[in-house]
Amino acid sequence: MVFLGGAALVGGAVPIVKYLEPPVVGLSSFPTLQLVDKNGNPIKASQLPVNSPQAFQFSYPLTNEPNFLINLGDENNQPVQVPQTEVTVPADGSKYVFPGGVGPNKSVVAYSAICQHLGCKYPELHFYPPNYPPAQTFNGPMTKVIHCSCHGSTYDPYGGGAVITGPTVHPLPSVVLQWDSSSDELYATRMIGPVIYSHSSDLTGGNPPTGTVTQVVDVGNPFS
């Protein structure tokens, strides 16, 4: 190892420095990416199952940033219209406007799938639909929430990803979706809310997407 290091220093100091300091990667602005299935076919909003126990995720805006795609429903599995909502950030009292759900019933939403407390992901962090076993939150058993079993943070997917119970003091960042009513297709256009956990900016700290689509994948059923 000593011999290899010495040879490298003599013959290639500059390349080694470049290797140790990888180029800064990221984006200069939010891309617009179409949501597609694993075969590249467009996701149709009206065909997304309501209250699905399956966890559907897509990466946005960078390739290492997973988000949940959820068609929210009530106890009868009817889609629930998610209105525009003002969301408060408990950490500093600031507020922002969540634009509401999209799709034919305004019930389709997308949130970061990285817990804003300490970064836990699926399966620890997931949606608890009505009619499935409830999350055990600090407010008691609850459904219709996104709950993190790592330390008990609970978020309101019907209310812009707002914090219901800590220890998180940041809501779940939201992906602003656009729905094309003529084609029923969905697009991710930007993020709102706090910066995605552990990133200094939503646009840096990972690899930019290639192309103009992002694939929605079924990462599993936490109730099975």
Ligand code: FES
């Ligand atoms: S990482 Fe989710 S509650 Fe701590």
